[in-house]
Amino acid sequence: MADHGPRLIAAIGYLAALCSTLSFAPQAWKIIRSARTHDISLGMYVLTVTGFGLWLAFGIATRQWPLMLSNGICLALAGFILAMKLLPARKKREVARALDP
Numbered sequence: 001m002a003d004h005g006p007r008l009i010a011a012i013g014y015l016a017a018l019c020s021t022l023s024f025a026p027q028a029w030k031i032i033r034s035a036r037t038h039d040i041s042l043g044m045y046v047l048t049v050t051g052f053g054l055w056l057a058f059g060i061a062t063r064q065w066p067l068m069l070s071n072g073i074c075l076a077l078a079g080f081i082l083a084m085k086l087l088p089a090r091k092k093r094e095v096a097r098a099l100d101p
Contacts, residue, residue: 010066017070024077035096037085045082052078 031037052075059067084092 013064013066014069017066020070021073021077024074024081028077028080031081031084031092032096032099035084035089035092037081037092040081040085042082042085045078045085048078049075049082 027040031040052071055067055071056075059065059071084095087095
């Protein structure tokens with residue numbers, strides 16, 4: 001009888017990566033549509049981006065694809081949200097218009 005343990009564990013990792021990654025998409029899209037970031041916590045996003053960067057580095061160092069994929073994409077999405085939070089309102093609107101004409 002075959003041991004499906006490693007496959008199941010890998011599937012769980014990829015499913016967790018998918019859920020983590022998709023969780024940032026609605027927030028990023030809302031910011032693109034509204035160009036508003038007033039209610040977003042700067043401190044939280046600084047820590048989140050730092051965490052994703054560290055998890056990405058860990059995934060690369062340990063060659064764990066679920067960690068690399070999910071944290072790389074989450075780093076990009078959370079980094080975008082953080083960048084939009086830091087931009088002046090005029091620049092936010094310009095970015096939002098460029099991404100959602």
